[in-house]
Amino acid sequence: AIQLTQSPSSLSASVGDRVTITCRASQGISSALAWYQQTPGKPPRLLIYDASTLESGVPSRFSGSGSGTDFTLTISSLQPEDFAIYHCQQFDSYPITFGQGTRLEIK
Amino acid sequence: QLQLQESGPGLVKLSETLSLTCTVSGGPISSSSYYWGWIRQPPGKGLEWIGSINYVGATYHSTYYNPSLKSRVTISADTSRNHFSLRLSSVTAADTAVYYCARLVVAAPDNWGQGTLVTVSS
Numbered sequence: 001a002i003q004l005t006q007s008p009s010s011l012s013a014s015v016g017d018r019v020t021i022t023c024r025a026s027q028g029i030s031s032a033l034a035w036y037q038q039t040p041g042k043p044p045r046l047l048i049y050d051a052s053t054l055e056s057g058v059p060s061r062f063s064g065s066g067s068g069t070d071f072t073l074t075i076s077s078l079q080p081e082d083f084a085i086y087h088c089q090q091f092d093s094y095p096i097t098f099g100q101g102t103r104l105e106i107k
Numbered sequence: 108q109l110q111l112q113e114s115g116p117g118l119v120k121l122s123e124t125l126s127l128t129c130t131v132s133g134g135p136i137s138s139s140s141y142y143w144g145w146i147r148q149p150p151g152k153g154l155e156w157i158g159s160i161n162y163v164g165a166t167y168h169s170t171y172y173n174p175s176l177k178s179r180v181t182i183s184a185d186t187s188r189n190h191f192s193l194r195l196s197s198v199t200a201a202d203t204a205v206y207y208c209a210r211l212v213v214a215a216p217d218n219w220g221q222g223t224l225v226t227v228s229s
Contacts, residue, residue: 001174032214034215034216036216042221043207043209043219043221044154044207044216044219045219046215046216046217049212049215049217055217087153089154089215089216091211091213091214094171094214095156095171095172095173095174095175096156096159096214097156098153098154098155098156099153101153101154
């Protein structure tokens, strides 16, 4: 199974900051990567798919990049509602796998 | 608007079978454009894909399972009721989790149910 490793595992930042989260795959997955945001007690919300395509309705301050094994999620200017857990997920091959998650907290 | 809703017992006894149903409204599960799947999240932990089902044509479907659970998992669907189901046998405490059903575009979940907590107890 393809393993996804996110870094950092947790991150403290302030409103207005620019934040980058990294997801590394154990083998090449082309651009078959998605990013999700999860707030407490809620299901994950799809933010980005195909590594860089913004899901409809997602604010443009979110962006994704990368291909192969290294990917990033960037939030250009943090808003209060962005403090959450972020997950990456690969869909290049079965079994579908997720990263361990990155907790983004308010500094 | 597509909606998914999980239902089933919140408490399952050790070694018994966990059964959940996901009722879909706002679109047919028989569409070959989408997959329908189950994902779980143990308390305080990350997400684990359990398996997916996809219809190719009106009656033929394919299923895909996580190898780590394959021997215990069955996913089935009832297109007449527009729902799909999960059965996980021989449960242990490690199966305690929030179980989500989801629609997947290829293999990326884009619509999720609210989730249901299933606790395995002795």
